[in-house]
Amino acid sequence: MTDQPLLSVCDISFRYDITQDVYALSAISFDLNRGESLAVIGDNGSGKSTLARLLTGLLSPEKGAIYLDGVELNEGSKKMLRRQMGIVFQNPDNQFIATSVEDDVAFGLENLNIPYEQMRSRVDEALELVDMYEYRTKDPSQLSGGQKQRVALAGVLALKPELMIFDEAFVMLDPMSRRSILETLRRIQSELNVSIISITHDRDEIEFFDSLLVLNQGERVMRGKPAEVFKQMSSLKPPFAEQLRRDLVDAGMDLPDYYMSESELVDTLCK
Protein backbone atom coordinates (compact mmCIF):
# COMPACT_ATOMS: atom_id res chain seq x y z
CA MET A 1 0.00 0.00 0.00
CA THR A 2 2.73 2.45 0.88
CA ASP A 3 4.36 2.53 -2.52
CA GLN A 4 1.26 3.81 -4.26
CA PRO A 5 0.97 7.58 -4.48
CA LEU A 6 -0.99 9.27 -1.71
CA LEU A 7 -2.92 11.31 -4.23
CA SER A 8 -3.75 10.31 -7.77
CA VAL A 9 -5.53 12.74 -10.04
CA CYS A 10 -6.66 10.91 -13.19
CA ASP A 11 -7.70 12.83 -16.23
CA ILE A 12 -10.13 15.22 -14.53
CA SER A 13 -12.13 17.86 -16.38
CA PHE A 14 -14.46 20.44 -14.96
CA ARG A 15 -16.57 23.33 -16.22
CA TYR A 16 -18.71 25.69 -14.17
CA ASP A 17 -21.37 26.10 -16.85
CA ILE A 18 -22.29 22.84 -18.52
CA THR A 19 -24.21 24.64 -21.28
CA GLN A 20 -20.95 26.12 -22.53
CA ASP A 21 -17.89 24.50 -23.93
CA VAL A 22 -15.50 26.38 -21.66
CA TYR A 23 -13.56 24.12 -19.32
CA ALA A 24 -11.97 25.52 -16.17
CA LEU A 25 -9.83 22.40 -16.10
CA SER A 26 -9.40 19.86 -18.86
CA ALA A 27 -7.82 16.42 -18.68
CA ILE A 28 -5.53 17.08 -15.73
CA SER A 29 -3.55 14.14 -14.34
CA PHE A 30 -0.80 13.99 -11.73
CA ASP A 31 0.37 11.93 -8.76
CA LEU A 32 1.68 13.06 -5.42
CA ASN A 33 3.71 10.76 -3.19
CA ARG A 34 3.79 10.68 0.56
CA GLY A 35 6.09 13.33 1.96
CA GLU A 36 6.27 15.14 -1.37
CA SER A 37 5.50 18.81 -1.84
CA LEU A 38 4.06 20.35 -4.97
CA ALA A 39 3.55 23.96 -5.97
CA VAL A 40 0.79 24.63 -8.50
CA ILE A 41 1.51 27.76 -10.51
CA GLY A 42 -0.24 29.53 -13.36
CA ASP A 43 -1.71 32.89 -14.27
CA ASN A 44 -5.12 34.16 -13.22
CA GLY A 45 -7.74 31.99 -14.85
CA SER A 46 -5.48 28.95 -15.22
CA GLY A 47 -7.73 26.78 -13.04
CA LYS A 48 -5.60 26.62 -9.90
CA SER A 49 -8.34 27.39 -7.42
CA THR A 50 -10.77 25.10 -9.23
CA LEU A 51 -8.23 22.33 -8.71
CA ALA A 52 -8.13 23.02 -4.95
CA ARG A 53 -11.91 22.83 -4.77
CA LEU A 54 -11.95 19.56 -6.68
CA LEU A 55 -9.25 18.04 -4.48
CA THR A 56 -11.21 18.80 -1.33
CA GLY A 57 -14.50 17.61 -2.80
CA LEU A 58 -16.12 21.04 -2.77
CA LEU A 59 -16.68 20.47 -6.48
CA SER A 60 -16.92 17.17 -8.35
CA PRO A 61 -15.13 16.54 -11.64
CA GLU A 62 -17.27 16.13 -14.73
CA LYS A 63 -14.89 13.51 -16.08
CA GLY A 64 -12.06 11.59 -14.48
CA ALA A 65 -11.45 10.72 -10.84
CA ILE A 66 -9.38 11.65 -7.83
CA TYR A 67 -7.96 8.94 -5.56
CA LEU A 68 -6.64 9.54 -2.09
CA ASP A 69 -4.77 6.60 -0.66
CA GLY A 70 -6.34 4.40 -3.35
CA VAL A 71 -9.92 5.37 -2.50
CA GLU A 72 -11.94 7.35 -5.03
CA LEU A 73 -13.15 10.73 -3.84
CA ASN A 74 -16.95 10.89 -4.26
CA GLU A 75 -20.08 11.86 -2.32
CA GLY A 76 -19.88 8.68 -0.27
CA SER A 77 -16.19 8.70 0.58
CA LYS A 78 -15.80 12.49 0.82
CA LYS A 79 -16.46 12.73 4.55
CA MET A 80 -14.02 10.01 5.43
CA LEU A 81 -11.29 11.18 3.06
CA ARG A 82 -11.49 14.74 4.30
CA ARG A 83 -10.12 13.49 7.60
CA GLN A 84 -6.87 12.89 5.84
CA MET A 85 -6.57 16.36 4.40
CA GLY A 86 -6.48 19.93 5.59
CA ILE A 87 -6.92 23.06 3.57
CA VAL A 88 -6.07 26.69 4.27
CA PHE A 89 -7.67 29.32 2.09
CA GLN A 90 -6.49 32.73 1.04
CA ASN A 91 -8.35 34.68 3.68
CA PRO A 92 -8.06 33.23 7.21
CA ASP A 93 -10.89 35.49 8.39
CA ASN A 94 -13.22 33.27 6.40
CA GLN A 95 -12.40 30.24 8.50
CA PHE A 96 -12.24 31.53 12.07
CA ILE A 97 -15.15 30.48 14.22
CA ALA A 98 -14.03 30.62 17.87
CA THR A 99 -13.34 33.50 20.23
CA SER A 100 -9.89 32.37 21.29
CA VAL A 101 -6.94 31.12 19.31
CA GLU A 102 -6.77 27.77 21.13
CA ASP A 103 -10.50 27.10 20.76
CA ASP A 104 -10.20 27.80 17.10
CA VAL A 105 -7.35 25.37 16.65
CA ALA A 106 -9.29 22.79 18.70
CA PHE A 107 -12.43 23.09 16.56
CA GLY A 108 -11.36 20.54 13.97
CA LEU A 109 -10.31 18.09 16.68
CA GLU A 110 -13.62 18.47 18.51
CA ASN A 111 -15.39 17.45 15.34
CA LEU A 112 -13.32 14.30 15.24
CA ASN A 113 -14.22 13.44 18.86
CA ILE A 114 -10.63 13.42 20.07
CA PRO A 115 -10.35 12.90 23.85
CA TYR A 116 -9.69 16.09 25.83
CA GLU A 117 -6.14 15.33 27.02
CA GLN A 118 -5.03 14.41 23.56
CA MET A 119 -6.72 17.47 22.12
CA ARG A 120 -4.99 19.71 24.66
CA SER A 121 -1.55 18.43 23.74
CA ARG A 122 -2.20 18.51 20.00
CA VAL A 123 -3.41 22.11 20.14
CA ASP A 124 -0.41 23.21 22.18
CA GLU A 125 1.95 21.34 19.92
CA ALA A 126 0.44 22.86 16.76
CA LEU A 127 0.55 26.37 18.22
CA GLU A 128 4.18 25.92 19.18
CA LEU A 129 5.06 24.73 15.70
CA VAL A 130 3.76 27.97 14.21
CA ASP A 131 5.15 30.12 17.02
CA MET A 132 1.77 31.24 18.29
CA TYR A 133 1.64 29.51 21.68
CA GLU A 134 1.88 32.73 23.65
CA TYR A 135 -1.16 34.09 21.81
CA ARG A 136 -3.36 31.08 22.65
CA THR A 137 -5.90 32.99 24.73
CA LYS A 138 -6.18 35.96 22.35
CA ASP A 139 -9.19 36.69 20.18
CA PRO A 140 -8.26 35.69 16.59
CA SER A 141 -9.92 38.80 15.17
CA GLN A 142 -7.39 40.98 16.96
CA LEU A 143 -4.34 39.33 15.45
CA SER A 144 -2.35 40.64 12.51
CA GLY A 145 -2.71 39.07 9.08
CA GLY A 146 0.42 37.01 9.48
CA GLN A 147 -0.59 35.78 12.91
CA LYS A 148 -4.04 34.82 11.63
CA GLN A 149 -2.45 32.86 8.87
CA ARG A 150 -0.33 31.00 11.42
CA VAL A 151 -3.39 30.17 13.51
CA ALA A 152 -5.23 28.85 10.45
CA LEU A 153 -2.16 26.76 9.74
CA ALA A 154 -2.09 25.46 13.33
CA GLY A 155 -5.74 24.44 12.95
CA VAL A 156 -4.75 22.24 10.04
CA LEU A 157 -1.55 20.93 11.65
CA ALA A 158 -3.41 19.85 14.79
CA LEU A 159 -5.49 17.51 12.64
CA LYS A 160 -2.30 15.77 11.54
CA PRO A 161 -3.54 15.32 7.98
CA GLU A 162 -1.60 13.32 5.42
CA LEU A 163 -2.22 15.96 2.79
CA MET A 164 -2.20 19.72 3.34
CA ILE A 165 -3.51 22.07 0.67
CA PHE A 166 -2.83 25.80 0.65
CA ASP A 167 -4.77 27.98 -1.75
CA GLU A 168 -2.78 31.20 -1.94
CA ALA A 169 -2.64 30.96 1.80
CA PHE A 170 0.42 33.14 2.23
CA VAL A 171 -0.44 36.15 0.08
CA MET A 172 -1.27 38.40 2.98
CA LEU A 173 2.00 37.89 4.76
CA ASP A 174 4.97 40.16 4.66
CA PRO A 175 7.99 38.48 3.05
CA MET A 176 9.66 37.70 6.37
CA SER A 177 6.69 35.88 7.90
CA ARG A 178 6.13 34.05 4.62
CA ARG A 179 9.62 32.64 4.58
CA SER A 180 9.43 31.56 8.20
CA ILE A 181 6.08 29.80 7.63
CA LEU A 182 7.42 28.05 4.56
CA GLU A 183 10.47 26.91 6.48
CA THR A 184 8.22 25.54 9.22
CA LEU A 185 6.19 23.68 6.61
CA ARG A 186 9.23 22.16 5.01
CA ARG A 187 10.37 20.93 8.41
CA ILE A 188 6.95 19.42 9.13
CA GLN A 189 6.88 17.83 5.70
CA SER A 190 10.07 15.89 6.34
CA GLU A 191 9.50 15.18 10.04
CA LEU A 192 5.94 13.90 9.70
CA ASN A 193 6.10 12.67 6.09
CA VAL A 194 3.20 14.91 5.13
CA SER A 195 2.35 15.79 1.52
CA ILE A 196 1.82 19.43 0.67
CA ILE A 197 0.16 21.16 -2.27
CA SER A 198 0.46 24.91 -2.46
CA ILE A 199 -1.32 27.01 -5.05
CA THR A 200 0.61 30.19 -5.50
CA HIS A 201 1.46 33.22 -7.57
CA ASP A 202 4.64 33.88 -5.71
CA ARG A 203 7.64 32.69 -7.68
CA ASP A 204 9.90 33.12 -4.68
CA GLU A 205 7.92 30.46 -2.83
CA ILE A 206 8.90 27.86 -5.38
CA GLU A 207 12.25 26.86 -3.99
CA PHE A 208 10.53 25.43 -0.94
CA PHE A 209 8.84 22.75 -3.06
CA ASP A 210 9.99 19.42 -4.51
CA SER A 211 8.19 19.87 -7.80
CA LEU A 212 6.01 22.23 -9.79
CA LEU A 213 2.82 21.76 -11.74
CA VAL A 214 2.29 24.49 -14.31
CA LEU A 215 -1.26 25.15 -15.49
CA ASN A 216 -2.39 27.42 -18.29
CA GLN A 217 -6.03 28.06 -19.15
CA GLY A 218 -7.14 24.86 -17.53
CA GLU A 219 -4.52 22.65 -19.12
CA ARG A 220 -1.46 20.99 -17.72
CA VAL A 221 1.61 22.55 -19.28
CA MET A 222 4.23 20.59 -17.42
CA ARG A 223 5.21 18.95 -14.18
CA GLY A 224 8.75 18.69 -12.94
CA LYS A 225 11.44 19.84 -10.57
CA PRO A 226 11.91 23.64 -10.50
CA ALA A 227 15.20 23.27 -12.39
CA GLU A 228 13.55 21.32 -15.23
CA VAL A 229 10.53 23.58 -15.44
CA PHE A 230 12.48 26.81 -15.65
CA LYS A 231 14.93 25.31 -18.12
CA GLN A 232 12.17 24.26 -20.51
CA MET A 233 9.84 27.19 -20.05
CA SER A 234 11.90 30.30 -20.58
CA SER A 235 8.72 32.38 -20.78
CA LEU A 236 7.84 31.59 -17.15
CA LYS A 237 8.97 34.23 -14.70
CA PRO A 238 11.51 32.48 -12.46
CA PRO A 239 12.32 33.12 -8.77
CA PHE A 240 14.48 36.13 -8.06
CA ALA A 241 17.79 34.27 -7.66
CA GLU A 242 17.36 32.56 -11.03
CA GLN A 243 16.45 35.84 -12.73
CA LEU A 244 19.60 37.34 -11.33
CA ARG A 245 21.69 34.36 -12.45
CA ARG A 246 20.38 34.69 -16.02
CA ASP A 247 21.13 38.40 -15.94
CA LEU A 248 24.67 37.80 -14.74
CA VAL A 249 25.29 35.15 -17.40
CA ASP A 250 23.99 37.54 -20.08
CA ALA A 251 26.36 40.19 -18.80
CA GLY A 252 29.25 37.78 -19.23
CA MET A 253 29.86 36.54 -15.71
CA ASP A 254 31.32 33.07 -15.50
CA LEU A 255 28.47 31.09 -13.96
CA PRO A 256 27.11 27.65 -14.84
CA ASP A 257 24.17 27.97 -17.21
CA TYR A 258 21.49 25.95 -15.46
CA TYR A 259 18.78 26.70 -12.91
CA MET A 260 20.01 27.50 -9.44
CA SER A 261 18.16 27.89 -6.19
CA GLU A 262 19.03 30.81 -3.98
CA SER A 263 21.42 28.87 -1.75
CA GLU A 264 23.17 27.29 -4.74
CA LEU A 265 23.68 30.71 -6.29
CA VAL A 266 25.04 32.18 -3.06
CA ASP A 267 27.41 29.21 -2.65
CA THR A 268 28.63 29.48 -6.24
CA LEU A 269 29.15 33.23 -6.02
CA CYS A 270 31.08 32.93 -2.80
CA LYS A 271 33.43 30.20 -3.96
Added chain:
Amino acid sequence: MQINFNRVYADYQLGPIRSKNVVDGISLELAKNTFTAVVGHTGAGKSSLLKLLNGLLLPTDGEVSVGDLTIDKNGKKKTLNKVRKRVGMVFQFPERQLFAETVEQDIAFGPKNFGFSKEEITQLVDQSLKQVGLTPDILPKSPFSLSGGQKRRVAIAGIIATKPDVLVLDEPGAGLDPEGKQEILAMLRTLHDTHDSTTILVTHDMNDVVTYCDNVLVMEKGQVTTHQTVRGLFSNQNEIDRLGIGLPEPLRLQRLIEEHTGRVFPHVCLTQQELKDQLLEGAHL
Protein backbone atom coordinates in the same frame (compact mmCIF):
# COMPACT_ATOMS: atom_id res chain seq x y z
CA MET B 1 -1.69 68.43 -3.51
CA GLN B 2 -0.17 68.56 -0.07
CA ILE B 3 -1.55 66.47 2.75
CA ASN B 4 -1.11 67.16 6.44
CA PHE B 5 -2.05 65.21 9.53
CA ASN B 6 -1.98 67.30 12.67
CA ARG B 7 -2.07 65.17 15.86
CA VAL B 8 -4.82 62.95 14.50
CA TYR B 9 -6.58 60.39 16.69
CA ALA B 10 -9.33 58.11 15.44
CA ASP B 11 -11.20 54.99 16.44
CA TYR B 12 -14.28 53.07 15.45
CA GLN B 13 -17.28 53.41 17.67
CA LEU B 14 -19.17 50.16 17.83
CA GLY B 15 -22.18 50.49 20.09
CA PRO B 16 -21.20 51.57 23.59
CA ILE B 17 -17.75 49.99 23.36
CA ARG B 18 -15.06 52.14 21.85
CA SER B 19 -12.05 50.40 20.44
CA LYS B 20 -8.80 51.96 21.56
CA ASN B 21 -7.32 54.48 19.17
CA VAL B 22 -6.63 52.76 15.87
CA VAL B 23 -4.91 55.96 14.81
CA ASP B 24 -3.00 57.21 17.79
CA GLY B 25 -1.78 60.79 17.51
CA ILE B 26 -0.36 60.88 14.00
CA SER B 27 1.29 64.00 12.63
CA LEU B 28 2.74 63.84 9.16
CA GLU B 29 3.19 65.75 5.97
CA LEU B 30 2.98 64.29 2.48
CA ALA B 31 4.44 66.75 0.01
CA LYS B 32 2.95 67.49 -3.39
CA ASN B 33 3.76 65.02 -6.18
CA THR B 34 5.29 62.39 -3.92
CA PHE B 35 4.72 58.66 -4.30
CA THR B 36 4.56 57.21 -0.81
CA ALA B 37 4.34 53.59 0.29
CA VAL B 38 2.53 52.77 3.53
CA VAL B 39 3.77 49.55 5.11
CA GLY B 40 3.15 47.81 8.42
CA HIS B 41 1.50 44.70 9.81
CA THR B 42 -2.23 44.16 9.50
CA GLY B 43 -3.93 46.02 12.29
CA ALA B 44 -1.25 48.72 12.32
CA GLY B 45 -3.81 51.28 11.15
CA LYS B 46 -2.91 51.57 7.47
CA SER B 47 -6.45 51.30 6.15
CA SER B 48 -7.72 53.67 8.82
CA LEU B 49 -5.09 56.18 7.74
CA LEU B 50 -6.40 55.92 4.17
CA LYS B 51 -9.99 56.32 5.30
CA LEU B 52 -9.10 59.49 7.21
CA LEU B 53 -7.83 60.96 3.97
CA ASN B 54 -11.25 61.18 2.42
CA GLY B 55 -13.45 61.40 5.45
CA LEU B 56 -14.75 57.84 5.51
CA LEU B 57 -13.39 57.85 9.03
CA LEU B 58 -13.45 61.12 10.96
CA PRO B 59 -10.76 62.07 13.46
CA THR B 60 -11.84 62.10 17.10
CA ASP B 61 -9.19 64.74 17.66
CA GLY B 62 -6.78 66.66 15.45
CA GLU B 63 -7.09 67.65 11.81
CA VAL B 64 -6.43 66.19 8.38
CA SER B 65 -5.90 68.66 5.58
CA VAL B 66 -5.88 67.98 1.88
CA GLY B 67 -4.69 71.12 0.13
CA ASP B 68 -6.76 73.97 1.56
CA LEU B 69 -9.54 71.70 2.86
CA THR B 70 -9.53 70.59 6.46
CA ILE B 71 -11.38 67.66 8.03
CA ASP B 72 -11.86 67.63 11.79
CA LYS B 73 -14.17 65.75 14.12
CA ASN B 74 -17.22 67.73 12.97
CA GLY B 75 -16.67 66.70 9.36
CA LYS B 76 -18.93 69.19 7.55
CA LYS B 77 -20.71 67.47 4.69
CA LYS B 78 -19.81 70.19 2.21
CA THR B 79 -16.12 69.87 2.96
CA LEU B 80 -16.29 66.08 2.85
CA ASN B 81 -17.86 66.17 -0.60
CA LYS B 82 -15.07 68.39 -1.85
CA VAL B 83 -12.41 66.25 -0.25
CA ARG B 84 -13.85 63.10 -1.80
CA LYS B 85 -13.66 64.67 -5.21
CA ARG B 86 -10.01 65.42 -4.64
CA VAL B 87 -9.01 62.09 -3.18
CA GLY B 88 -9.59 59.04 -5.37
CA MET B 89 -9.62 55.87 -3.34
CA VAL B 90 -8.95 52.44 -4.78
CA PHE B 91 -9.84 49.86 -2.15
CA GLN B 92 -8.50 46.32 -1.89
CA PHE B 93 -9.96 44.11 -4.63
CA PRO B 94 -11.68 47.13 -6.27
CA GLU B 95 -13.25 44.89 -8.93
CA ARG B 96 -15.76 43.81 -6.30
CA GLN B 97 -17.28 47.26 -6.63
CA LEU B 98 -18.04 46.88 -10.32
CA PHE B 99 -21.79 46.88 -10.76
CA ALA B 100 -22.94 48.42 -14.06
CA GLU B 101 -24.13 46.62 -17.15
CA THR B 102 -21.31 47.85 -19.34
CA VAL B 103 -17.74 48.92 -18.76
CA GLU B 104 -18.62 52.35 -20.10
CA GLN B 105 -21.42 52.90 -17.57
CA ASP B 106 -19.21 51.67 -14.77
CA ILE B 107 -16.38 54.06 -15.50
CA ALA B 108 -18.84 56.92 -16.07
CA PHE B 109 -20.53 56.42 -12.70
CA GLY B 110 -17.99 58.43 -10.66
CA PRO B 111 -17.71 61.46 -12.97
CA LYS B 112 -21.52 61.49 -13.32
CA ASN B 113 -21.96 61.72 -9.57
CA PHE B 114 -19.43 64.49 -9.30
CA GLY B 115 -21.47 66.52 -11.81
CA PHE B 116 -19.33 66.49 -14.95
CA SER B 117 -21.19 67.29 -18.19
CA LYS B 118 -22.09 64.63 -20.73
CA GLU B 119 -19.32 65.64 -23.14
CA GLU B 120 -16.78 65.76 -20.34
CA ILE B 121 -17.82 62.32 -19.18
CA THR B 122 -17.36 60.76 -22.63
CA GLN B 123 -13.93 62.33 -22.79
CA LEU B 124 -13.01 61.25 -19.26
CA VAL B 125 -14.07 57.67 -19.93
CA ASP B 126 -11.97 57.48 -23.09
CA GLN B 127 -9.00 59.08 -21.43
CA SER B 128 -8.97 56.95 -18.30
CA LEU B 129 -9.50 53.80 -20.35
CA LYS B 130 -6.38 54.63 -22.30
CA GLN B 131 -4.47 55.41 -19.11
CA VAL B 132 -5.11 51.99 -17.65
CA GLY B 133 -4.07 50.35 -20.92
CA LEU B 134 -7.42 49.17 -22.24
CA THR B 135 -8.93 49.72 -25.69
CA PRO B 136 -12.40 51.16 -26.52
CA ASP B 137 -13.71 47.82 -27.81
CA ILE B 138 -14.14 46.80 -24.17
CA LEU B 139 -16.62 49.62 -23.44
CA PRO B 140 -19.88 47.84 -24.43
CA LYS B 141 -18.90 44.61 -22.64
CA SER B 142 -20.19 43.54 -19.27
CA PRO B 143 -17.51 44.13 -16.62
CA PHE B 144 -18.29 40.68 -15.24
CA SER B 145 -17.22 38.96 -18.44
CA LEU B 146 -13.66 40.26 -18.10
CA SER B 147 -10.58 38.57 -16.65
CA GLY B 148 -9.33 39.47 -13.17
CA GLY B 149 -6.63 41.81 -14.43
CA GLN B 150 -9.00 43.56 -16.81
CA LYS B 151 -11.63 44.01 -14.09
CA ARG B 152 -9.00 45.54 -11.83
CA ARG B 153 -8.07 48.00 -14.61
CA VAL B 154 -11.68 48.95 -15.23
CA ALA B 155 -12.20 49.58 -11.51
CA ILE B 156 -9.11 51.78 -11.36
CA ALA B 157 -10.22 53.61 -14.52
CA GLY B 158 -13.50 54.40 -12.76
CA ILE B 159 -11.57 56.15 -9.98
CA ILE B 160 -9.11 58.09 -12.11
CA ALA B 161 -11.97 59.24 -14.38
CA THR B 162 -13.05 61.52 -11.51
CA LYS B 163 -9.75 63.41 -11.92
CA PRO B 164 -8.52 63.15 -8.35
CA ASP B 165 -5.50 65.19 -7.22
CA VAL B 166 -4.60 62.52 -4.71
CA LEU B 167 -4.74 58.82 -5.55
CA VAL B 168 -4.90 56.38 -2.65
CA LEU B 169 -4.46 52.66 -3.34
CA ASP B 170 -4.83 49.73 -0.97
CA GLU B 171 -2.86 46.74 -2.29
CA PRO B 172 -3.75 47.32 -5.96
CA GLY B 173 -1.72 44.31 -7.10
CA ALA B 174 -3.04 41.75 -4.58
CA GLY B 175 -4.29 38.49 -6.08
CA LEU B 176 -2.96 39.16 -9.58
CA ASP B 177 -0.32 37.05 -11.27
CA PRO B 178 3.20 38.54 -11.22
CA GLU B 179 3.00 39.96 -14.73
CA GLY B 180 -0.44 41.48 -14.15
CA LYS B 181 0.70 43.03 -10.91
CA GLN B 182 3.79 44.53 -12.45
CA GLU B 183 1.76 46.02 -15.31
CA ILE B 184 -0.75 47.63 -12.95
CA LEU B 185 1.91 49.15 -10.73
CA ALA B 186 4.00 50.40 -13.64
CA MET B 187 0.84 51.94 -15.07
CA LEU B 188 0.14 53.70 -11.76
CA ARG B 189 3.66 55.06 -11.62
CA THR B 190 3.39 56.44 -15.17
CA LEU B 191 0.05 57.98 -14.28
CA HIS B 192 1.64 59.60 -11.24
CA ASP B 193 4.55 61.00 -13.24
CA THR B 194 2.45 62.38 -16.09
CA HIS B 195 -0.25 63.95 -13.93
CA ASP B 196 1.69 65.46 -11.05
CA SER B 197 -0.62 63.69 -8.65
CA THR B 198 0.13 62.70 -5.09
CA THR B 199 -0.01 58.94 -4.71
CA ILE B 200 -0.26 56.80 -1.59
CA LEU B 201 0.13 53.05 -1.90
CA VAL B 202 -0.44 50.46 0.80
CA THR B 203 1.54 47.28 0.16
CA HIS B 204 3.13 44.29 1.87
CA ASP B 205 5.60 43.75 -0.89
CA MET B 206 8.94 45.46 -0.31
CA ASN B 207 9.90 44.83 -3.94
CA ASP B 208 7.04 47.12 -4.95
CA VAL B 209 8.17 49.70 -2.43
CA VAL B 210 11.69 49.91 -3.86
CA THR B 211 10.58 49.69 -7.50
CA TYR B 212 7.76 52.22 -7.56
CA CYS B 213 7.83 54.49 -4.51
CA ASP B 214 9.89 57.52 -3.49
CA ASN B 215 9.07 57.59 0.19
CA VAL B 216 7.97 55.05 2.74
CA LEU B 217 5.87 55.43 5.84
CA VAL B 218 5.98 52.61 8.37
CA MET B 219 3.05 52.18 10.75
CA GLU B 220 2.75 50.21 13.94
CA LYS B 221 -0.03 50.19 16.52
CA GLY B 222 -1.70 53.29 15.13
CA GLN B 223 1.47 55.33 14.99
CA VAL B 224 3.95 56.26 12.33
CA THR B 225 7.27 54.75 13.33
CA THR B 226 9.22 56.23 10.46
CA HIS B 227 8.65 58.35 7.37
CA GLN B 228 11.60 58.81 5.04
CA THR B 229 12.96 58.07 1.59
CA VAL B 230 12.93 54.45 0.49
CA ARG B 231 16.69 54.36 0.02
CA GLY B 232 17.24 56.05 3.36
CA LEU B 233 15.24 53.40 5.19
CA PHE B 234 16.79 50.37 3.52
CA SER B 235 20.29 51.74 3.96
CA ASN B 236 19.85 51.58 7.70
CA GLN B 237 19.84 47.92 8.75
CA ASN B 238 19.48 48.74 12.48
CA GLU B 239 16.34 50.72 11.74
CA ILE B 240 14.92 47.87 9.64
CA ASP B 241 15.55 45.36 12.42
CA ARG B 242 14.00 47.67 14.99
CA LEU B 243 10.88 48.19 12.88
CA GLY B 244 10.64 44.50 12.02
CA ILE B 245 10.05 44.99 8.31
CA GLY B 246 11.17 42.64 5.55
CA LEU B 247 13.76 43.30 2.88
CA PRO B 248 13.26 43.55 -0.87
CA GLU B 249 14.59 40.41 -2.61
CA PRO B 250 17.78 41.98 -4.03
CA LEU B 251 18.82 43.35 -0.65
CA ARG B 252 17.97 40.09 1.10
CA LEU B 253 20.20 38.19 -1.33
CA GLN B 254 22.93 40.79 -0.86
CA ARG B 255 22.80 40.27 2.92
CA LEU B 256 22.98 36.49 2.44
CA ILE B 257 26.09 36.84 0.31
CA GLU B 258 27.63 39.28 2.79
CA GLU B 259 26.94 36.87 5.63
CA HIS B 260 28.59 34.11 3.64
CA THR B 261 31.74 36.01 2.75
CA GLY B 262 31.96 38.28 5.77
CA ARG B 263 32.52 41.26 3.46
CA VAL B 264 30.09 44.13 3.15
CA PHE B 265 29.17 45.50 -0.30
CA PRO B 266 30.04 49.16 -0.88
CA HIS B 267 26.42 49.97 -1.78
CA VAL B 268 22.95 48.90 -0.70
CA CYS B 269 21.22 47.18 -3.64
CA LEU B 270 17.50 47.78 -3.90
CA THR B 271 16.89 46.52 -7.43
CA GLN B 272 18.00 43.56 -9.47
CA GLN B 273 19.95 45.90 -11.72
CA GLU B 274 21.91 47.35 -8.81
CA LEU B 275 22.73 43.94 -7.39
CA LYS B 276 23.80 42.71 -10.80
CA ASP B 277 26.10 45.71 -11.26
CA GLN B 278 27.65 45.26 -7.83
CA LEU B 279 28.28 41.57 -8.48
CA LEU B 280 29.79 42.28 -11.89
CA GLU B 281 32.12 44.73 -10.21
CA GLY B 282 33.10 41.93 -7.87
CA ALA B 283 31.64 43.30 -4.65
CA HIS B 284 31.32 39.76 -3.28
CA LEU B 285 34.96 38.81 -3.88
